[in-house]
Amino acid sequence: MDILYLVLSYPYFAVAELQEKKEGFFMRCPFCNDEDTKVVDSRPADEQNAIRRRRECNVCGKRFTTYERLETFPMMVVKKDDTREPYSREKAEKGILLACHKRPVSAEQISGLLDELENYLFNLGDKEIPVTRIGEFIMTKLQDLDAVAYVRFASVYREFKDVDTFASEITKLLKKQ
Ligand SMILES: [Zn+2]
Numbered sequence: 001m002d003i004l005y006l007v008l009s010y011p012y013f014a015v016a017e018l019q020e021k022k023e024g025f026f027m028r029c030p031f032c033n034d035e036d037t038k039v040v041d042s043r044p045a046d047e048q049n050a051i052r053r054r055r056e057c058n059v060c061g062k063r064f065t066t067y068e069r070l071e072t073f074p075m076m077v078v079k080k081d082d083t084r085e086p087y088s089r090e091k092a093e094k095g096i097l098l099a100c101h102k103r104p105v106s107a108e109q110i111s112g113l114l115d116e117l118e119n120y121l122f123n124l125g126d127k128e129i130p131v132t133r134i135g136e137f138i139m140t141k142l143q144d145l146d147a148v149a150y151v152r153f154a155s156v157y158r159e160f161k162d163v164d165t166f167a168s169e170i171t172k173l174l175k176k177q
Pocket of ligand 1: 032058
């Protein structure tokens, strides 16, 4: 057996690697079963969908390969009507892009926000996430980025039903600045 398949949690390889080091976890050698192994080479595989690591055992000196892949089952979002759908970065991005249309928010800031969102969701450790968690998180972040984008997002997300709710939200916002 030369290849071990590792299934890692969503979403980042880098997180997993850091975690491994922090927890003092080492991949066991498939030949002598010792934990004293090290990574000698890491490179992307399978069109960036996996990381291939060459590892070496410090005890018997043999080398083996591991592949780390994203976990394939999706994180489910529980919508307001209690139906579920897989989490979609594209969908979250679409909402943010609409709110940031013609606003001074860069593509980099938006992808940074999405990364932060996914880290946050990942750290919740739940397979099902209420859509409100996602909306509230994006709102908090947009508040720091651009007031107009924030109000646009909030008005769609909170479904402001009348001018009064909208006005009170603006007032709250102005007080904060
Ligand atoms: Zn060994």
